[in-house]
Amino acid sequence: xxxxxxxxxxxxxxxxxxxxIPNLSxxxxxxAVLESVEAGCRVVALFGSPDAGGTLHLYVVLADDSExxxxxxxxxxxxxxxxxxxPRCTQxxxxxxxxxxxxxxxxxGHPWLKPVRFQPPMFLRRQSGADADAGVSPLPGVMDFYxxxxxxxxxxxxxxxxxxxxxxxxxxxxxxGERVFHLExxxxxxxxxxxxxxxxxxxxxxxxxxxxxxxDTTIGHTTAYCQVIEGLARCxxxxxxxxxxxxxxxxxxxxxxxxxxGALSGDVGFLSTASHCGRLRGEFLNMTATLCGSRFGRGLxxxxxxxxxxxxxxxxxxxxxxxxxxxxxxxxxxxxWNSSSVxxxxxxxxxxSTAVAVELGLVGPAARxxxxxxxxxxDHPSGLFRFMHIxxxxxxxxxxxxxxxxxxxxxxxxxxxxxxxxxxxxxGAINSAVGNLAPDHLAVAMVEGWRGEVCxxxxxxxxGRFERYKVTDPSFHNWAGLAMAVRxxxxxxxxxxxxxxxxxxxxxxx
Amino acid sequence: xxxxxxxxxxQGHKTIAYPNGEPPPLPPHFRGLPVLDPSKCPQGCQACADxxxxxxxxxxxxxxxxxxxxxxxTQCQQACPQGAITYQADYKMAVRRREDMLxxxxxxxxxxxxxxxxxxxxxxxxLKLRVVSAGGCNACEADVNVxxxxxxxxxxxxxxxVASPRHADGLIITGAVSENxxxxxxxxxxxxxxxxxxxxxxxxxxxxxxxxxxxxxxxxASAVVPVDLFIPGCPPHPLTILDGLLRLLGKLKPAGAAxx
Ligand code: SF4
Ligand code: SF4
Numbered sequence: 015x016x017x018x019x020x021x022x023x024x025x026x027x028x029x030x031x032x033x034x035i036p037n038l039s040x041x042x043x044x045x046a047v048l049e050s051v052e053a054g055c056r057v058v059a060l061f062g063s064p065d066a067g068g069t070l071h072l073y074v075v076l077a078d079d080s081e082x083x084x085x086x087x088x089x090x091x092x093x094x095x096x097x098x099x100x101p102r103c104t105q106x107x108x109x110x111x112x113x114x115x116x117x118x119x120x121x122x123g124h125p126w127l128k129p130v131r132f133q134p135p136m137f138l139r140r141q142s143g144a145d146a147d148a149g150v151s152p153l154p155g156v157m158d159f160y161x162x163x164x165x166x167x168x169x170x171x172x173x174x175x176x177x178x179x180x181x182x183x184x185x186x187x188x189x190x191g192e193r194v195f196h197l198e199x200x201x202x203x204x205x206x207x208x209x210x211x212x213x214x215x216x217x218x219x220x221x222x223x224x225x226x227x228x229x230d231t232t233i234g235h236t237t238a239y240c241q242v243i244e245g246l247a248r249c250x251x252x253x254x255x256x257x258x259x260x261x262x263x264x265x266x267x268x269x270x271x272x273x274x275x276g277a278l279s280g281d282v283g284f285l286s287t288a289s290h291c292g293r294l295r296g297e298f299l300n301m302t303a304t305l306c307g308s309r310f311g312r313g314l315x316x317x318x319x320x321x322x323x324x325x326x327x328x329x330x331x332x333x334x335x336x337x338x339x340x341x342x343x344x345x346x347x348x349x350x351w352n353s354s355s356v357x358x359x360x361x362x363x364x365x366x367s368t369a370v371a372v373e374l375g376l377v378g379p380a381a382r383x384x385x386x387x388x389x390x391x392x393d394h395p396s397g398l399f400r401f402m403h404i405x406x407x408x409x410x411x412x413x414x415x416x417x418x419x420x421x422x423x424x425x426x427x428x429x430x431x432x433x434x435x436x437x438x439x440x441x442g443a444i445n446s447a448v449g450n451l452a453p454d455h456l457a458v459a460m461v462e463g464w465r466g467e468v469c470x471x472x473x474x475x476x477x478g479r480f481e482r483y484k485v486t487d488p489s490f491h492n493w494a495g496l497a498m499a500v501r502x503x504x505x506x507x508x509x510x511x512x513x514x515x516x517x518x519x520x521x522x523x524x
Numbered sequence: 525x526x527x528x529x530x531x532x533x534x535q536g537h538k539t540i541a542y543p544n545g546e547p548p549p550l551p552p553h554f555r556g557l558p559v560l561d562p563s564k565c566p567q568g569c570q571a572c573a574d575x576x577x578x579x580x581x582x583x584x585x586x587x588x589x590x591x592x593x594x595x596x597x598t599q600c601q602q603a604c605p606q607g608a609i610t611y612q613a614d615y616k617m618a619v620r621r622r623e624d625m626l627x628x629x630x631x632x633x634x635x636x637x638x639x640x641x642x643x644x645x646x647x648x649x650x651l652k653l654r655v656v657s658a659g660g661c662n663a664c665e666a667d668v669n670v671x672x673x674x675x676x677x678x679x680x681x682x683x684x685x686v687a688s689p690r691h692a693d694g695l696i697i698t699g700a701v702s703e704n705x706x707x708x709x710x711x712x713x714x715x716x717x718x719x720x721x722x723x724x725x726x727x728x729x730x731x732x733x734x735x736x737x738x739x740x741x742x743x744x745a746s747a748v749v750p751v752d753l754f755i756p757g758c759p760p761h762p763l764t765i766l767d768g769l770l771r772l773l774g775k776l777k778p779a780g781a782a783x784x
Contacts, residue, residue, distance in 0.1 A: 131704075154705075175656060175689075175708050177688070179665055181657045181662055181665065182656075182657060182708060203658075203659070203702060203708065204657075204660070204699070204702060204705075205704055205740055206660075206700060206702055206738055206741050207735065207738045207741070208735075210740075211735075218577045219577040219734060222577050222597065222734040223734060226660075226661035226758075227661070229660070229663030229759070230662055286531065289673070289674050290531070292670075292672075292675075293535075293538050296670050296675055299670075300551065303551035303553075303554075307551050307552070307554045308596075309551075309759075309761070310663045310666075312595075312758065313553075313555075313597055342535055345534055349528060349531055352527060520660065
C-alpha cells in the first residue's frame with residue numbers, strides 16, 4: 015500500500031546517490047507525504063531546488079521515528095505551480111510558504127500563504143527576456159494579518175524591537191479584553207541570506223555559517239553540518255572525537271535549559287532561582303569554553319572530528335566544576351517545584367494538546383512536553399548516540415509546567431551523561447581526514463539540539479559542490495506551537511509562554 | 525521560605541571582584557588578537573590571508589589584521605605551515621575608531637579612550653542602554669545580557685539595559701544589520717534622546733562578520749548610525765564587553781590596573 019515505503023531510505027548522517035531518488039509526479043509525491051504522515055512519519059524537510067537548466071525539483075525528507083529511517087522523495091515542478099498540501103497535512107504549512115517565497119512557486123489553495131522571511135527569491139523563475147519578476151523583496155512585517163472585528167475586540171502589535179534583550183520579531187495579537195483569540199507571528203528580521211550563501215560550497219566560510227545559523231545552538235548546527243560533509247565524504251570519525259562532540263552537545267543543552275528555567279522563574283517574579291540559574295548558565299558556557307576557548311563552542315567542531323583535544327587537567331577541572339555546579343543547579347531548580355506561587359503560574363498555562371503537537375509536527379522539549387517521545391538522539395541516533403543512550407524525557411500536560419519540567423529532567427540526564435563520558439573518554443586521535451564530497455549525492459543529518467531536531471540536507475552537483483543546502487532549525491516547526499499555546503490565554507501570560515518555548519529567531523530567519 | 529534562604533547561603537557570593545580585583549581567568553584556548561611573526565614567513569607565502577573567511581588579513585609591507593572583521597576562528601593558524609600565527613591571551617580589545625582596528629600584525633591595539641568631558645559627565649555615573657539585535661546569530665546578545673547576571677552585576681557601575689529607547693542614553697547594536705532591520709534600527713536610534721552614544725558589539729555589528737558583503741545585510745551598524753565604541757569578537761567574551769564599557773566611561777585607569 016504505502017507508496018512512501020518504496021522511496022529510497024537512509025539513516026541520519028548518510029548519503030545516497032541522487033540517481034536512486036525516483037522522480038515522482040507531483041501527485042505521487044504528495045500522496046507519499048500524506049500516506050507517510052498518516053502512518054506516523056514526520057516531514058523534516060521539504061524544499062525546492064532548481065537544476066542547471068532552471069527546472070525546479072521538489073525534495074522531501076520524511077522521518078520514520080519508530081524505525082530510525084528517513085525516506086527521500088522528489089518531483090519535478092514544470093510550471094512552478096503547486097497545489098498546497100497544507101489543508102490535508104498541517105505540518106507542511108511553513109515549508110510551503112517558504113517554497114513560494116524562495117522559489118517563486120505559485121502555491122495554490124494554501125490557507126495562509128504569507129511571507130516567511132520577507133526575502134527576495136533565491137531561485138528566480140527564468141523568463142524569456144529580462145528578469146521581469148526579479149527579486150523584489152517585500153517590506154518586513156507588511157502583510158495581511160489575520161484580524162478579528164467586533165465590539166471590544168482589539169489588536170496588540172509588538173515588535174520587531176521589543177522590551178527585553180532579545181531578537182527582533184513581530185507579534186500581532188487579536189484580543190477580546192485580556193483574552194487572546196489569536197496570535198500571528200511575523201519574522202524575517204534576522205534574515206541574512208545564509209542558505210543562499212551556502213550554495214556552491216563548501217568553501218572557507220561555510221562552517222562559519224553553520225556555527226552562526228543560531229548562535230545558542232552552535233554545537234547542534236555545526237555537528238549537523240559536519241555530519242553532512244562526513245556522510246558525503248564517507249569519513250569515519252574516531253571514538254574520541256565523537257565523545258567530545260557529544261559532551262559539547264549536552265553542555266550546550268545544559269547551559270540553555272538552565273538559562274531558560276532561570277528566565278521562566280524571572281518571568282513569574284521568583285527571583286531566587288532566576289539569579290542562581292542566570293549565573294549557573296554562565297558556568298556551563300564556561301565549561302564549553304574550557305573545551306575550545308569559546309563559550310558558544312566556536313571552533314570546536316570541524317569536518318572529520320573536533321579541533322581541540324581534552325587533556326587530563328581539563329577533564330579533571332570539568333569534572334570538579336560539574337560536581338559543584340550540578341549540585342547548585344539541582345538545589346536552585348528544586349525550589350521551583352516546591353513553591354506554590356511558581357506552580358500556580360506554570361500549571362495549566364499555555365496548554366498545547368498532544369493532537370495539536372502531532373498535527374503541527376512540533377519537535378524537541380516542546381513536543382516531549384505534550385507526551386510525544388520524540389528525540390533525534392533516540393529516534394535517529396548519530397555519532398556517540400548510536401552507542402550511548404540517554405532516556406527520552408516525556409511529560410504530558412502540554413503546559414508551561416511541562417515544558418519547564420522536561421528541561422529539569424533533561425538537565426539531570428545531561429549532567430550524568432557528561433560525567434560518565436568524561437570519566438571514560440576513549441583514547442585516540444580527535445580528527446580523521448575528510449576526502450572529496452561525492453558528486454550527485456544527497457545527505458541528511460539529524461541532531462537533537464537543545465531546542466529540538468536540527469535537520470540539514472545537502473544536494474551535491476556533478477562536481478561535489480552544494481547545489482542546495484537546506485537547514486531546518488527546530489524553531490521552524492515550533493513557532494506555530496507558541497501561537498497555539500496562547501490561544502484563549504490571557505495576553506499577560508504571553509511572555510511566560512514565549513519563554514517556555516524559547517524559540518530562535520535567527521535559526522528561523524537564516 | 526527557609527529553603528530559599530538555605531539555597532541562597534549554599535550558593536554563596538558570586539559577583540566577580542574585577543575591576544577592583546583580578547578578572548576571572550580566561551579559558552585555556554582563549555583567542556584574542558591574532559599575532560603574526562613575520563620572521564617565520566617564507567617569501568611569497570600568503571596561506572593565512574587566503575584561508576581567512578572574512579579577508580581580515582592583508583599581507584602588505586607590514587601585514588595587517590582587521591580585528592573588526594576577525595572571527596577568531598583559527599583558520600589562519602591552521603593554514604600557516606610555519607606556525608607563525610598565535611592569539612593573544614588578552615581580553616582587552618575595544619576601540620573607539622574603525623580605523624584603529626587595522627592592526628599591523630604583531631602590534632598592540634589602540635584601546636578605547638573615554639568619552640569627552642561633557643558627555644562623560646552626563647553619562648559616566650548612570651548609563652542606560654537599549655540593546656538592538658539586528659541580523660546576527662544571537663550569541664552576541666547572549667553575552668551582552670550575561671553582564672546583568674549576578675556574576676558580573678553590571679548595575680554596580682551604574683549601567684543598565686532598559687526596555688524603551690526613550691529611556692535610554694544610547695544603543696548597543698549586535699548583528700550585521702539586515703535589510704529587514706534597517707528601518708527598525710533607524711527608528712530606535714531616532715527615539716533615543718540626545719546626546720546619545722552607540723556601541724557596536726561583535727564582528728557582525730562592526731563589519732558584517734561572517735555575513736560580510738551579503739546583499740541581505742548592510743555590513744554593520746555604521747551603515748545606519750554613527751558608532752562610538754567597537755567591541756570585536758564573534759562573540760566577544762563578556763570581559764571584553766565589560767572592559768569596553770568601563771573604558772568608555774573612564775572607569776578603568778589607562779594602565780588597566782585596579783581602578784576607582
Ligand atoms: S582568526 Fe579567522 S577570521 Fe581571524 S584573521 Fe584568522 S582566519 Fe581570519
Ligand atoms: S559577531 Fe559572531 S557571535 Fe556576534 S552576532 Fe555576529 S555571528 Fe553571532
